Amino acid sequence: xxFDIEVDARGLNCPLPILRAKKAxxxxxxxxxxxxxxxxxxxxxDFQAFAKQxxxxxxxxxxxxxxxSIYLKRR
Numbered sequence: 001x002x003f004d005i006e007v008d009a010r011g012l013n014c015p016l017p018i019l020r021a022k023k024a025x026x027x028x029x030x031x032x033x034x035x036x037x038x039x040x041x042x043x044x045x046d047f048q049a050f051a052k053q054x055x056x057x058x059x060x061x062x063x064x065x066x067x068x069s070i071y072l073k074r075r
Contacts, residue, residue, distance in 0.1 A: 014042050
């Protein structure tokens, strides 16, 4: 999937991946896509709740080899 900004939050635990994503989203324009890489298993659930709470759209989530890839579309 194409994205505009990538946040590498691998090795960080909650709430740091969310905080890094929030900071990146603040600098983005509506409709742009943020790609987050994380190793925290709870991030999948956390980002679903974050997207719902903030109105941003969770486009895709995937897991491979202990890494999680999340795509959020800026509202």
